[in-house]
Amino acid sequence: MPDAPSEILFLRKMHPLVEAAFEGRYGVHRLAGAADAEALLAETGPRIRALCVGGAAAVDAALIDRLPKLELIANFGVGYDAVDAAAAHRRGVVVTNTPDVLTDEVADLAIGLVIATLRRIPQADRYLRAGHWPKAPFPLSASLRGRRVGILGLGRIGRAIARRLESFGVAIDYHGRRPQADVPYTYHDSLIGMAHAVHILIVVAPGGADTRGLVDAAVLEALGPEGILVNVARGSLVDEAALIAALKAGTILGAGLDVFENEPHVPGDLAALDNTVLLPHVGSASEHTRAAMAQLVVDNVVSWFEGRGPLTPVAETPWSPNA
Known part of the structure; x- marks a missing residue:
C-alpha cells in the first residue's frame, strides 16, 4: 500500500x-x-x-x-x-x-512613494480632475534636489533602495544594528541622530517586538518641518498616533505609507490629511x-x-x- x-x-x-x-x-x-x-x-x-x-x-x-x-x-x-x-x-x-x-518590486515602490510624496503627485491628479487647473496653477511642491535620505534598515531591500537613490544624486545615510563595511553611505549609530541629519526617512527594517514604535514623536521632531517619512516595512515600526499629530502640526512635511499599524484599517484622521500618500500594502503586489x-x-x-x-x-x- x-x-x-x-x-x-x-x-x-x-x-x-x-x-x-x-x-x-x-x-x-x-x-x-x-x-x-x-x-x-x-x-x-x-x-x-x-x-x-x-x-x-x-x-x-x-x-x-x-x-x-x-x-x-x-x-x-x-x-x-x-x-x-x-x-x-x-x-x-x-x-x-x-x-x-520581491526586493526590486518593493524598492521601486519606495522610490515611487518618495517622489509622489515630495512632488504631491496624487494631490495634483485630484486637483486636475476637480477642474481647478483653469482657475489657477497647482501650488509649487517640495523637491528631491538637495535632499539627504536616511534608510532605516540596510538589508536587501534597503540596499536596493539606496542603489536607486544613487542615480538621483542625493546623499544617503543609514541606521542599523551595526555599520556595514561594503557600502559607501554614512552610518549613524542612533535613529534620532540620523533623523536630525536627513530630510527623508525611509523605513524598511523588520517588524516585531524589538522595533515596535521605533519611529516615535522624538524621531519625527528630529526629522523636522521639511521632513518626509516613507514606510514600506511594517506599520508597527511607526507610532501612528505620533505620526498623525506630527502631520497635523506641521512637525514634518508629509508621509508616504504603504503599511499601517492595524491593517487593513487606516485611521480616519490619517486618511483625511492632504500631506500624505497612502497605499493599501502593495509593495510586492505585482502579478x-x-x-x-x-x-x-x-x-x-x-x-x-x-x-x-x-x-x-x-x-x-x-x-x-x-x-
Whole structure:
C-alpha cells in the first residue's frame, strides 16, 4: 500500500500557484473558510507536517504546540513577524520566507512613494480632475534636489533602495544594528541622530517586538518641518498616533505609507490629511512578483518533503543537512 501523502495546513487562502502545485500532490487542509475551524484543527492537527502562511495570519507557540508532527512553516512574504520563529526553533520547526524575489518590486515602490510624496503627485491628479487647473496653477511642491535620505534598515531591500537613490544624486545615510563595511553611505549609530541629519526617512527594517514604535514623536521632531517619512516595512515600526499629530502640526512635511499599524484599517484622521500618500500594502503586489513569491513557497515545501532541506530558512531557524 502506498504511503499516505504528506499533509499541509493553509491558514489563509494562498496564491493560486501554491494551491495548484499542492492539490493532488499533498493532503491540503484550509483553515480559512472552514465551517468549523476548531474541529478541522483538532482532526488534522496531529498529522500536519507543514504550514503555509502569509499576511497577518499569526502562528504562535500555542498553534505550534497543537501540531506535534509539524516540521516546516512556509511564509508567503519576506517579513515573518506574525510567526513566532523562536517558538518554532524550540520545537525543531524550520521557518522559511521569500527573500530576494520581491526586493526590486518593493524598492521601486519606495522610490515611487518618495517622489509622489515630495512632488504631491496624487494631490495634483485630484486637483486636475476637480477642474481647478483653469482657475489657477497647482501650488509649487517640495523637491528631491538637495535632499539627504536616511534608510532605516540596510538589508536587501534597503540596499536596493539606496542603489536607486544613487542615480538621483542625493546623499544617503543609514541606521542599523551595526555599520556595514561594503557600502559607501554614512552610518549613524542612533535613529534620532540620523533623523536630525536627513530630510527623508525611509523605513524598511523588520517588524516585531524589538522595533515596535521605533519611529516615535522624538524621531519625527528630529526629522523636522521639511521632513518626509516613507514606510514600506511594517506599520508597527511607526507610532501612528505620533505620526498623525506630527502631520497635523506641521512637525514634518508629509508621509508616504504603504503599511499601517492595524491593517487593513487606516485611521480616519490619517486618511483625511492632504500631506500624505497612502497605499493599501502593495509593495510586492505585482502579478510577476507575487507569482515568484508563490513559487518560492512551493519550492521550499517540495524541497523539504523530498529530503533536500529548506531553500530559504530564516535566521532564527537555521538548518544544516547534518543537523
